[in-house]
Amino acid sequence: METFSLAGRTAFVTGGSSGIGRAIVDLFTAKGARVGIGHYQRQDETAAFVADLSARGRSAAATECDVSCETSVARAKAWCDDQLGPVDILVNCAGIGGDRMFTEMSVAEWDRMIAVHLRGSFLITHAFFSGMVERKYGRIILTSSQLAYKGAPGLAHYCAAKAGIVGFVRALSYEGARHNVTVNGLAPGPVETEVLASLSEEWRAMKMAQLPVGRFGSVEEIAPAALLLASEFGGRNFCGQNLSPNGGDVML
Template sequence: MQIENKRAVITGAAGGIGQAIAALYASAGARVFLVDRDAARLESVIAELGAGHTDQVHGIALDVTREEAVARMVDEAEGALGGIDVLVTCSGAITERELEDMSLAEWREIMGANLDAVFLACRAVFPIMKRQGSGRIITVSSQIGQRGAPRFTHYAASKAGVIGFTKALAREAAPHGILVNSVAPGPVLTSFNRDLRAETLDGTEAALPLGRAAQPEEIAGAALLLASSPHGDVFVGQTLGPNSGDVML
């Protein structure tokens, strides 16, 4: 899978899946620009991946739900890398709440973190990729956006929105040589779900056809496939589902 010397921006890069994607891309020879709002964790990831390869790994700590911050992210990434070939939108948030108890503020917070951030990042890199005549955009959605889940109406709606956004942008972008696709993981063993109810997490793995949740590294391969050539060259508007069988399409 050819990705060597590709210039990739990865948001949410200090999280489990984002870090795994960054590590896989870097090991495959890509130059990466890592973004996360957790400055301490991001600094640790950059130091780990950039050890001995400081010209290969760059990054900045900022909030990708803020329009001005995303503009800065793209300016900094383009300056550090000389262009942007790949964007992976891996940042996000999750909470658990019954609909009747959900405030508008909580709804908007999840929409902002999971959908607005994707829109802002894609809109910001799109002109760069158009000028280059090529690019790959990989959104990270969720199997909950495909099947829904009780107490996650806001999260499901945001991730379903990411999938719909991905399909629409894929049709808009393909004539410019830009391929847009999504990865929709199922349950993954990271700290992302640490604040969910114990009863939600209990039995989740056993209910999966595979009988277990995924490790972050098992999700990263799908993002590598979609960024690579020639193996990813004809994926347009697709949603790949490394979800342990939770959703079968």
Template sequence: MSKLLNRVAVVTGAGRGIGRAIAERFAAEGAKVAIVSRTENSSQGAAEAINAAYPGAAKAYAVDVADAAAVLAMGKQVLADLGSVDILVNNAGVTRDGLALRMSDEDWDVVLNTNLKGAFNLVKAFQRSILKSKTGRIINVASVIGLIGNAGQCNYAASKAGLIGFSKSLAREFAGRAVTVNAIAPGFIVTDMTNELNDAQKEGVLKQIPLASFGEAVDIANAAAFLASDEARYITGQTLAVDGGMVM
């Protein structure tokens, strides 16, 4: 597999779960990947695992994506280390669930600053390089919750719906330079979050999914690899739900 040969990708939230699966798939497709995570241990661990399978494919960076100044500094380091960036995947995200009536300002701000402003910060850090690339791609990992909402997740739903709107607007702005911008909206994917659900909760969720199963992180990685490739050169401003038919 070499769909992304000689390309450089930045993947946030890549220390585990969906982000790590995307980074691994990109490395398998021939890309050099900047592994971005909040902690050094997480990013370094993921990079070491990827390099064991694909020597020299990954380099680790630790940053809080909500910290604009820190992201810009990290961006300069990535460009110094890797030369350029062709692909940006904004996957970093957090949850602070609770009913709106009892939600604190802090819980609202933390989620919006990480999930939505974080993507804006990363675009600012790498937009010049991506716009110069002949194969520029930005992929924002949203959620089906941003499409349908969910009780107890007003902050998360707002951040993911905002990310979809951000993707569409950015797609219009960057289209003149042949840069595509798309969003992926995962459904219920087997991650640490779904592992916290009890059996009754899992059964309730499965009843909402026509394919009657949870997705895997690799399902999102496959979609991201497609959107990052030349095969998707004529697709921009779209939101691809990878959800087993949940929001159909």
């Protein structure tokens, strides 16, 4: 048995056309999984990514999915049922960024951050969880952040949403574990993605100076942690955990 093989497995990765999600799709398909990519308003970029994967002999397809919208999630689930069949592995990497000091933060900014990250994690998980329980197999991986544990100025809305995901992972893992459905999280530290790029230069400089490793991580360094949690053998004893490859920013 190859410990980290995903041969014969089907995965759906939201936010799968960019950043950490894209790196996870690349790795999962390399390990033999058939992967559905959920994207939001990235039609051309995602189509090019799927074409590139196909040219390399990988199996992937894509659909639009706004994880904050119940109707959009339902459409994506129906697409998976029709195009992929039962999904064994669900990875939610959809997310947004942006920093704002709390005294200047609007209700709309707060609501949008919570909607995409926390509500989105609920909606996409809710769509696939029951089927996994019925089939007695599933791997669910939700993306949080090391900032869920330590907080950061200008990111009260982001930290609150990510901390909510940590709690959601822990609670739902109890409901899935006895049915061979594991629920775990990834809590990466600062990684060179569009979300990080959306933050101010002042914030980026401050954060890099704090990191023991002295640099931001790469998406390719995060994807193997997702593979561990997604694999049948390697991931089966992880339950309610939040793995945090973060360059020493938080030492759990």
